[in-house]
Amino acid sequence: MVATAKTYATQVSQPVQSTGAQKVQETPAVKQQNKESAKQSLLAADRFVKEGNFEQAKIEVEKAQKLDSSNPYIQAFLDRIAYFETLQKKNAPPPVAASEPPKAATPAAPAKPPVTAPPTPHPQPAPPRPVVQPPPGPAAPTPPAAATPPKPAAPQQKFTPPPPPPHPGAAPAAPDTSVNSRLEEMRAQIELLTKALHQEKLAREEIKDRQLQSAVSQFRAALEKAWVNGAPREEDSQQLHQLALSLALPEEVEVSVQREVKIDMYSRAVKEVVAKRKLLKSSSSTLEWLRKVYQISVAEYLENESKFLLDLVADQYKGTLLLISEDATGRDPLSSKLKMSGYATIIAATPEVALEKIEKINPNVILCEAKFKQSVLSGVKFLHVLRANSKLNATPFILFCDPSEIQDLQSSELRPNEGYVKKPVDFDELSAVMNEKLVRFREYISKLI
């Protein structure tokens, strides 16, 4: 265990101070105590000299001088301190690691009988010999500053042995660090550049996407204008193609957008037609004509069938029709034809049965025979019953009558929603009359609204 000089000095200085306080009395006991304290101070000074702490050593010597000025070693200590100070200044001007050289000078302290200095591993150095390399070993005195590990490559160390020659295969330590840090730096730069490039790529892609979207919407607007009334003329198609080229649209995009617009325009036209289906002779033939106008192929139609399905379903239904006739031979074929035309057709054999059903089905058109064998009500009487019903007195009503009865009917005052068709019923004539009455009925309803 190595006791530091500082610790030692602290231990010995305490009694000295107390002794100093009592020096005034100068009793023999005190004198003896002062001499003892002075000796302790000199021992401490010796330690400090060995450590190279000459200032502290001087303080301890001065203390000893105050306590016991008669001590013969005081002057010797002062000379000794002066000598080592001069030597230190000459040989080892205070370097960065200032603690090392003075410590190394410690063994140069002269051996004095009263100073019980701890044994040093080195022989007493000759004065001209400067400082030796501090030897390793447990006995070597350790300065307080020695707690800090010495720097490995401190060039200021005068007596530091030169570093061993580098191993042929191994890179020197210092260059390794430099290369590694440079590599790290380059790696970081590469990473930054890669990130920047990636961001630029994303930005370019985004710009490209936006440009493409803008081009597509411009092309789509031009297409919609050209396709609104069906397939454009050849020269218009050429202009559209030129526009696609000038917008730098890829061919597949051009074809795809054109196809979408075509289907959209056809779909819009179908909706318009379906809204006016009651004015059309045949919805299916009209839709067929429209497919020609918009150049919709069978494949395209089937591919987009779901898109038109609702329109087609709506197109099938024209309204609900009540057919009142007891003559099954004439009634049933007519009923089939009406159903095929898109009417939901309900049959009643007599006006009485019709009255039972009529409130439930709320028909759009009523077709009725003029005469019934199995009913007390004739067609005209049934018409009068309906006229009395405020919910039904505007519903289109068509009577089937024999040519002989026409005169009677013409003389009676028929309302705008009422009409007749002579028997045997011609389907085209019936359709025309029904449509005329439906148009009148729509006009009547629209006036009410």
Next chain:
Amino acid sequence: MSKVILLVEDDEDNRDLVSFVMQRSRLDVDLVIAENGQEAVDKALASPPHLILMDMQMPVMDGWHAVPILKADDRTKHIPIIAFTAQAKPEDKARSREMGCVEHYTKPMDPEELLALIQKYLNQ
């Protein structure tokens, strides 16, 4: 040069439908609209069209009155008139023919049929 068709029709939906069909017909025609017989006579006399599509039942002046006026005037008597009506009885057809209508086309309409008829008389 575009040919001019005068459509005489009081029902807005029918006018829209004929207009819809004509727009998609690829025919190079201009459609002029009149909502009744009186308006039709005024427009036809002012600027004779190439063809007239005439509804026969209309307010103010119906087709039965307008057609004889047009057929009596030198400026319009040569213009083919197609009766365009829901009145489908044979006597109605016969009556329109007697008045000078080239055709009696019965509503409801079929686009292809109507276009074929129009083309036929525009090309004459």
